[in-house]
Amino acid sequence: MTKSTQNLRTGIAGISVFLIGLIGIPVLYFVGIIPIETVNMLGRYMAFAIVAVGLDLLWGYTGILSLCQAFFFALGGYAMGMYLVHHGPLDGDGIPRALYVVSSEVTGLTLPWFWKPFKYFPIAFLLGLALPGIVALLIGYFGFISRVRGVYFAILTQAITVAAWLIFCLNNMKLCGTNGLTNFVTIAGFELTHPNVKLGLYVSTVLSLGFAYIICRYVANSRLGRILIAIRDNENQLRFLGYKPHLFKMFVFVVAAMIGGLGGMLYAPQMGIFTPEYMTAKWSILMVIWVAVGGRGTLSGAVLGALVVNLSYNFITSKAPDYWLFVQGTLFIGVVLLFPDGLMGIWKRLAMRIGNRLSTREQVEISNVDVA
Amino acid sequence: MKHTQRIEDYKNDSPKFSRLWSERYLLFLEEITAVFDGFKALDIEALGIEHNELRVIIGPNGAGKTTLCDVVSGKTRPTTGSVYFDDAEITHESETEIVLLGIGRKFQTPTVFDSLTTYENMELALPGHQKLWPNLFGRAPAVERDRILEILERVGLAEELNREAKYLSHGQRQWLAISVLILSNPKLLLVDEPAAGLTDAETALTAELLLELKTDHTLIVIEHDMDFVRRLDSFVTVLNEGQVMAEGTLSKLQENEEVIEAYLGR
Ligand SMILES: Nc1ncnc2c1ncn2[C@@H]1O[C@H](COP(=O)(O)OP(=O)(O)OP(=O)(O)O)[C@@H](O)[C@H]1O
Ligand SMILES: [Mg+2]
Numbered sequence: 001m002t003k004s005t006q007n008l009r010t011g012i013a014g015i016s017v018f019l020i021g022l023i024g025i026p027v028l029y030f031v032g033i034i035p036i037e038t039v040n041m042l043g044r045y046m047a048f049a050i051v052a053v054g055l056d057l058l059w060g061y062t063g064i065l066s067l068c069q070a071f072f073f074a075l076g077g078y079a080m081g082m083y084l085v086h087h088g089p090l091d092g093d094g095i096p097r098a099l100y101v102v103s104s105e106v107t108g109l110t111l112p113w114f115w116k117p118f119k120y121f122p123i124a125f126l127l128g129l130a131l132p133g134i135v136a137l138l139i140g141y142f143g144f145i146s147r148v149r150g151v152y153f154a155i156l157t158q159a160i161t162v163a164a165w166l167i168f169c170l171n172n173m174k175l176c177g178t179n180g181l182t183n184f185v186t187i188a189g190f191e192l193t194h195p196n197v198k199l200g201l202y203v204s205t206v207l208s209l210g211f212a213y214i215i216c217r218y219v220a221n222s223r224l225g226r227i228l229i230a231i232r233d234n235e236n237q238l239r240f241l242g243y244k245p246h247l248f249k250m251f252v253f254v255v256a257a258m259i260g261g262l263g264g265m266l267y268a269p270q271m272g273i274f275t276p277e278y279m280t281a282k283w284s285i286l287m288v289i290w291v292a293v294g295g296r297g298t299l300s301g302a303v304l305g306a307l308v309v310n311l312s313y314n315f316i317t318s319k320a321p322d323y324w325l326f327v328q329g330t331l332f333i334g335v336v337l338l339f340p341d342g343l344m345g346i347w348k349r350l351a352m353r354i355g356n357r358l359s360t361r362e363q364v365e366i367s368n369v370d371v372a
Numbered sequence: 373m374k375h376t377q378r379i380e381d382y383k384n385d386s387p388k389f390s391r392l393w394s395e396r397y398l399l400f401l402e403e404i405t406a407v408f409d410g411f412k413a414l415d416i417e418a419l420g421i422e423h424n425e426l427r428v429i430i431g432p433n434g435a436g437k438t439t440l441c442d443v444v445s446g447k448t449r450p451t452t453g454s455v456y457f458d459d460a461e462i463t464h465e466s467e468t469e470i471v472l473l474g475i476g477r478k479f480q481t482p483t484v485f486d487s488l489t490t491y492e493n494m495e496l497a498l499p500g501h502q503k504l505w506p507n508l509f510g511r512a513p514a515v516e517r518d519r520i521l522e523i524l525e526r527v528g529l530a531e532e533l534n535r536e537a538k539y540l541s542h543g544q545r546q547w548l549a550i551s552v553l554i555l556s557n558p559k560l561l562l563v564d565e566p567a568a569g570l571t572d573a574e575t576a577l578t579a580e581l582l583l584e585l586k587t588d589h590t591l592i593v594i595e596h597d598m599d600f601v602r603r604l605d606s607f608v609t610v611l612n613e614g615q616v617m618a619e620g621t622l623s624k625l626q627e628n629e630e631v632i633e634a635y636l637g638r
Contacts (some may be wrong), residue, residue, distance in 0.1 A: 031522050120568070171375075180384040219508065222507065222508050222509070223501070223507045223508075223510065223511070224504070224507040224508045226492050226496060227486060227496065227507060229485065229487050230488060230489055230496055231484045232487070233485040233488070234463070234483055234485060234486075234489050236447075237479075237483045237485065238496075239467040239468050239471070240445065240447075240467060240471055240476070240477050240479075241471065241496055241497050241502070241552075241556060242468055242471040242472050242499070242556070243468065243496075243502050244468050244502075247504050251504060251508075306496060
């Protein structure tokens with residue numbers, strides 16, 4: 001077995017899993033095995049998986065632990081949510097109800113200027129990608145140039161997320177305060193409550209997840225991917241080979257942020273509400289947990305982790321809600337201590353053992369592969 | 373016999389006094405000090421390395437040899453003084469800029485990228501591929517692959533092409549770090565203890581490689597192993613407590629009382 005046939009096998013496995021998500025789940029819905037609510041739930045979890053893939057490129061490959069992916073996710077969610085609110089019920093002088101109800105000014109409220117662009121879907125969509133990208137570029141520029149690293153970068157990004165949360169919670173910021181964005185009715189003219197629209201959103205999410213995955217996979221497999229790993233291993237050494245690590249870190253930080261924004265944009269219409277809650281510390285840490293549980297530096301592990309953790313959350317909270325926090329804590333500590341390579345690591349070890357039993361010769365050949 | 377002719381020359385040729393300094397020297401350190409918490413780790417009045425010279429630097433532990441490399445490569449900023457390289461002052465340039473100007477370095481503890489294979493480690497060192505976007509879209513041409521294989525074969529790492537560097541032995545890491553430096557093809561090579569942890573045969577090969585490089589490169593080699601230094605048969609600078617104590621050929625230095633006292637005798 002050579003490296004290329006190995007690649008082919010993982011490729012085929014990946015495409016099969018993708019097709020199950022894209023076609024299998026809708027088929028199960030059409031034949032009546034799963035209700036549309038389940039499809040909708042899976043769609044939301046796949047939106048989480050999109051953020052996780054970006055975070056894995058950042059943390060798993062490049063070694064940058066960022067605690068503001070939840071902020072980028074929320075920026076995407078707000079961009080899409082503001083679009084949706086524009087097309088929901090209006091109060092007063094054509095002010096979206098979500099904004100009107102938290103307003104302290106009884107009369108004379110006009111639509112703030114920064115709300116206006118979000119009325120149009122293409123603009124809202126582009127802003128949902130661009131805003132996280134620009135914010136990441138700024139954080140990355142100042143953070144990476146001044147060589148803020150490791151746990152200090154994690155703290156910096158967490159602080160920024162908390163500050164953003166405080167700002168978004170303020171009523172007079174005109175971002176709908178702690179209530180958040182509510183009263184979503186239609187998206188691009190389609191009723192959000194209609195099962196077919198829900199299915200459409202699900203399918204779009206699966207396609208976007210595939211797209212985000214392919215982007216990250218391409219980056220990871222390019223020569224730049226090796227530079228990212230080198231940054232993780234020894235950033236200083238890389239400087240002495242003539243590279244400017246901060247440029248590469250900024251690049252990957254922006255990519256991960258935009259992917260996070262994409263996740264948020266798909267999450268908002270499927271959730272039906274978007275609040276500042278996603279900027280709390282809890283969510284930043286949850287996202288890191290998804291990647292850790294799935295297995296860092298594998299990309300597919302991030303998808304797996306996001307789905308497994310959220311599905312078990314869903315399962316346990318419906319059966320025994322009091323136990324979820326214990327399960328989550330155990331899961332995280334267990335992974336960190338016992339399975340540092342996460343679910344993907346366990347899977348690889350199992351596959352290796354089975355492979356060993358099948359043919360010891362094949363394993364010997366793997367270690368002598370040529371570079372081609 | 374404390375000062376040889378060279379040390380006198382430095383004073384007359386220094387970039388401060390002579391605009392023609394760069395005709396003779398590739399690298400020049402002028403009135404350099406590096407102070408850490410009041411401790412003077414380096415205190416060099418003047419030191420010049422000539423074009424295509426192989427200069428050996430010896431000295432006891434803590435003499436400041438590595439600090440000298442740190443100052444030249446931009447890792448440490450000198451407290452006072454100036455570093456000149458190839459006609460320009462580089463005292464305030466960043467590490468990356470200094471590398472791009474043509475100064476490469478092998479660290480005392482051989483640093484390689486553990487999660488990358490031997491081949492990938494080499495690939496990253498290829499000069500002219502350090503920009504962001506070409507790395508996302510481009511591929512390294514095949515000519516460079518041949519060059520990588522040629523160097524790795526020479527040092528016996530061709531068998532380890534696809535092995536992750538974390539599984540290499542200490543000696544192999546040392547080789548890989550040297551190979552990376554050779555491949556990156558800088559004008560000036562700073563080689564900090566290249567023979568540490570190598571067998572006698574490997575040490576001999578290292579000396580041979582460095583001497584070959586001398587034909588079209590300039591080198592500063594730091595080493596404790598006197599057999600190795602003898603093999604290099606080059607001009608030697610002795611550092612002690614941050615200062616240049618003496619300079620000359622190894623055989624001359626071996627007769628120098630002060631040097632014997634401080635270093636060679638022990
Ligand atoms: N960044 C730093 N901060 C504080 N002290 C330093 C720093 N770098 C070097 N020193 C000190 O400067 C002195 C010279 O150290 P240096 O590593 O240059 O010695 P060396 O000649 O390379 O020794 P060896 O032969 O052991 O490698 C040592 O006392 C060291 O502790
Ligand atoms: Mg040293």
